[in-house]
Amino acid sequence: MIDALTCLAGVALVQALGAMLRRGTPFFQALRSPASAWLGIAVLYAASLGLPGLLLLAAGVAAALVLKGAADRPLPAPMLALVVLAVAVLARPWVPTYWDEFVWLAKARLESLGFGAGLQAALDPAQKVIPQGYPPLWPAAVGWLSLGRDALGAHVLGATALLLLCAASAIEVWQARLKTSLLPLIAVLAAPLVWVHLRATYLDLPVGLLGLALLGHLLQSEGRPSLVTVAMAVALVAIKDDGLAHVLAATGAALAFGASRSWRQAVPAVVALIAVGLWKGLAQQHGTAAVDHAIDGFAWQWIPTLVKLFALHATDVFSWGGFWAVALAALVWPDPRLRPLRAMIVLLALLMAGALLIGPERVRVFAENGTLLNRLLLQLWPAAAAALLMRAQSARV
Amino acid sequence: MASMTDGALQTAEQIVLDGANGVTSAPRQHFPDAGLSAGIAAVALVIALLTLRRRRGTALILGALLVAAVPGAVHVLVMRADAPLKRGGLTTTVTGTLTELQARAPWPGAGVQVVREDDDVLFPLTRYAVPTRASSAGVMLEVRGSALAAQCREEAGRQICGAGP
Numbered sequence: 001m002i003d004a005l006t007c008l009a010g011v012a013l014v015q016a017l018g019a020m021l022r023r024g025t026p027f028f029q030a031l032r033s034p035a036s037a038w039l040g041i042a043v044l045y046a047a048s049l050g051l052p053g054l055l056l057l058a059a060g061v062a063a064a065l066v067l068k069g070a071a072d073r074p075l076p077a078p079m080l081a082l083v084v085l086a087v088a089v090l091a092r093p094w095v096p097t098y099w100d101e102f103v104w105l106a107k108a109r110l111e112s113l114g115f116g117a118g119l120q121a122a123l124d125p126a127q128k129v130i131p132q133g134y135p136p137l138w139p140a141a142v143g144w145l146s147l148g149r150d151a152l153g154a155h156v157l158g159a160t161a162l163l164l165l166c167a168a169s170a171i172e173v174w175q176a177r178l179k180t181s182l183l184p185l186i187a188v189l190a191a192p193l194v195w196v197h198l199r200a201t202y203l204d205l206p207v208g209l210l211g212l213a214l215l216g217h218l219l220q221s222e223g224r225p226s227l228v229t230v231a232m233a234v235a236l237v238a239i240k241d242d243g244l245a246h247v248l249a250a251t252g253a254a255l256a257f258g259a260s261r262s263w264r265q266a267v268p269a270v271v272a273l274i275a276v277g278l279w280k281g282l283a284q285q286h287g288t289a290a291v292d293h294a295i296d297g298f299a300w301q302w303i304p305t306l307v308k309l310f311a312l313h314a315t316d317v318f319s320w321g322g323f324w325a326v327a328l329a330a331l332v333w334p335d336p337r338l339r340p341l342r343a344m345i346v347l348l349a350l351l352m353a354g355a356l357l358i359g360p361e362r363v364r365v366f367a368e369n370g371t372l373l374n375r376l377l378l379q380l381w382p383a384a385a386a387a388l389l390m391r392a393q394s395a396r397v
Numbered sequence: 398m399a400s401m402t403d404g405a406l407q408t409a410e411q412i413v414l415d416g417a418n419g420v421t422s423a424p425r426q427h428f429p430d431a432g433l434s435a436g437i438a439a440v441a442l443v444i445a446l447l448t449l450r451r452r453r454g455t456a457l458i459l460g461a462l463l464v465a466a467v468p469g470a471v472h473v474l475v476m477r478a479d480a481p482l483k484r485g486g487l488t489t490t491v492t493g494t495l496t497e498l499q500a501r502a503p504w505p506g507a508g509v510q511v512v513r514e515d516d517d518v519l520f521p522l523t524r525y526a527v528p529t530r531a532s533s534a535g536v537m538l539e540v541r542g543s544a545l546a547a548q549c550r551e552e553a554g555r556q557i558c559g560a561g562p
Contacts, residue, residue: 093488097409097479098417102521106528113505127529152525185458192420192469202417242535281510292558312428315438318404318420320442326458329445369422370415392455 003094003146003153010145011161014040023064023227025072033074034082034168035213035228042231044144045137045238048116050256052278058236059274063230078171079235086164090393092199094156101201103130103157104139111143112150123286133283133290138162138203139307159201166209169232173216174386184392188385193319197378203240208379210236211246212386214268215344218250223260225268233268234275241293242379245355247272249347257339296360305368306353313373324377327384329393337394341387345380352376404429405476409490410518411544413480420469420477441465442532483496491522498526498538501549501556515561516543523558 012327018040019030023366030036033283044062048051079140085244096102107129110118120134121127138159145161146154185249197205210232251269255261283289356363366372402494404421406412411422418424428434441461448454474480502509508531514520519540527538537554540547542561549558 039543092481093484095488095491096525097484097487097491098519099413100417102525106521106525109504109528120493121529127443129529130524146438152492183456187462190462190466192466192473195473196417196420199418203415221454289530300471311435312431313419313424315431315433315434315466316419316421316428317430317437318423318469318472321469322438323465324444324464325438325441326462329449332446347401352402371418374419375417379404391449392459394553 001080003149003151003157006147006149006154007145007157007161009120009148011037011165014044015144015149017043018228018231021227022072022074025074030074032076034077034165034172035074035232037230038169038231038235039091040079041137041141041144041239041329042234045140045172045234048119048136048140049278049282050116050238050325052282056271056278058273059271060230060234063271064227066267067224067227067264069229070226071222074228074307075172075175076285077168078175081171082164082168085167086290089160089198090157090166094153096152096156096162097203098200098202100203101156101159103151104201104203105159107136107139108142108146108155108158109150111140111146112148115148123282123288125287129288131290131292133238133281133288133293135238135243138240139234139241142201142341150162156201163198163201163206163209164215166206169213170216173213173220176247176387176394177216178389180389180393184389187392188323188388191320191323191381194376194381195376198386200286202319202375202378203374204242204378205381207236207240207243207246208382209377210239211243211344211348215250215259215340215383218254218265218268219258219267219340221254221258221260223262224264230268230271233272237272237276238279238384241290242352242355242376243278244272245348245351246379249344251262252347253343256343289372291360292363293355294360294394295358296346297358297360299357302357304365305364306356309367310353310377313370313377316374319374320377323381324384330388330396331384333391335391335394336392341383341390345383348383360373398410399469402476405472407476409478410543411486411516412487413491413545416477416479420472430555437465491546494519494522494547496520497547498523498540498558501558502527502538504528508533509536509538511538511540512555513539513541515541515559518543518545519547519559521549 015037018036021039022030022036046056110121118140121129122136142158145158214232233247236246247269255265404423445458504527507529523540539557541559544560547559
């Protein structure tokens with residue numbers, strides 16, 4: 001019970017911080033918007049970086065000036081849907097059970113030593129934190145949401161709160177575009193591996209959901225993305241290196257097929273790139289760069305294997321049912337409303353494939369051993385599910 | 398086709414290793430039923446392409462999606478070691494192992510050096526118990542074998558956890 005209350009307080013504090021920073025939006029209106037939390041999280045991340053974080057804050061301030069006058073109209077979150085989702089996700093023992101969960105939550109424990117301690121440890125090669133050089137925000141944010149409480153239940157709840165925040169942010173911004181009935185909603189959720197990850201503390205599904213939220217915000221921005229959009233882009237790249245692919249894909253899709261093609265649509269991506277450079281630079285400087293994500297030539301001869309592996313994973317009926325086959329059919333449908341989502345999925349798939357081909361051999365071994373590609377498909381799932389819902393909506397099911 | 402139990406993740410160790418990589422161990426085993434799965438997907442794709450434009454066809458496809466999820470649902474909800482009715486037992490195993498590790502190698506109170514780790518199963522739990530590693534140790538920890546529910550003992554000044562030799 002104390003773990004739950006602690007996390008509730010942590011989420012409330014971060015949400016309130018974000019709501020206070022949401023310029024031009026009444027506080028209580030911003031407080032009801034799940035997306036506000038990303039402003040709080042992004043500012044805390046910059047603060048945890050210490051002096052170098054000032055550069056990120058300066059980039060954020062510059063972005064705010066460039067985007068001055070951006071329309072920021074938070075929608076009231078659909079509370080019933082979020083409560084049902086939260087109950088379904090939280091109704092499990094608050095104990096990790098999968099490999100990466102322990103590793104991510106281990107890093108969250110470091111925040112119990114003090115604000116920013118996890119980040120400092122990640123930059124200290126002597127402490128041998130693994131995986132080395134990975135972006136530090138997710139475990140740090142878990143530690144912040146659990147208010148530094150060093151307890152397994154608090155860490156699981158903190159990570160679950162982040163997952164729910166990603167889902168709520170996506171639902172909030174897409175709810176108007178995806179008015180749906182129950183059957184399509186249940187059908188797109190009929191992917192058993194998604195159920196596993198909804199009740200876990202892995203990063204892939206949250207990153208996919210946050211990427212979808214980012215695209216939604218860019219599409220409704222009328223050429224001037226809000227500061228929340230910038231914060232989401234920063235959070236994406238600070239959570240996972242793959243987040244950069246989501247930022248680039250969402251930006252590319254919005255620029256190509258959104259209502260506005262203003263250069264300001266790229267501002268969130270520029271600030272995100274500064275955040276990437278900052279973290280990579282710090283890791284390089286301290287000798288803790290991520291070897292898994294280093295560039296190591298181009299394994300063009302592996303392309304057929306990659307295509308085969310993606311097909312094998314996507315058609316695995318136990319993990320995905322028939323989801324990807326039907327999603328593919330929906331995506332190739334010539335419906336103009338699907339263009340942004342289609343572009344995002346295609347760009348994401350290409351960027352992910354590119355990363356696998358230019359990365360070190362070790363990453364391709366992971367893929368061949370079955371520990372990687374389903375995770376990438378989970379990152380693609382939210383956008384594909386949104387496309388399928390949109391397609392079903394067009395058929396008025 | 399192989400039976401439903403083939404590739405099922407039925408032990409705590411299998412769940413720790415592969416529980417998030419797929420609903421079954423198919424990805425690890427290089428998809429032994431790939432032909433059948435590809436066939437189902439191809440049929441679903443063709444039918445979806447032919448029927449998605451019609452209202453009734455879309456309802457049919459969405460219904461088919463629900464049916465196609467049944468084999469995976471049986472694994473997730475019944476067969477896997479983390480299925481809802483089995484999750485309590487899995488939780489007991491995991492927390493028991495973590496408690497034992499944390500009791501023997503208290504972090505951050507004591508500097509802990511992990512001098513031996515045999516396998517991928519206990520590795521992540523040890524990471525949670527000891528997130529950072531000390532270069533000179535107050536506690537020397539060995540983690541042996543590949544089974545959870547590890548009991549620990551002290552030998553020659555080392556804390557030895559696990560069932561391995």
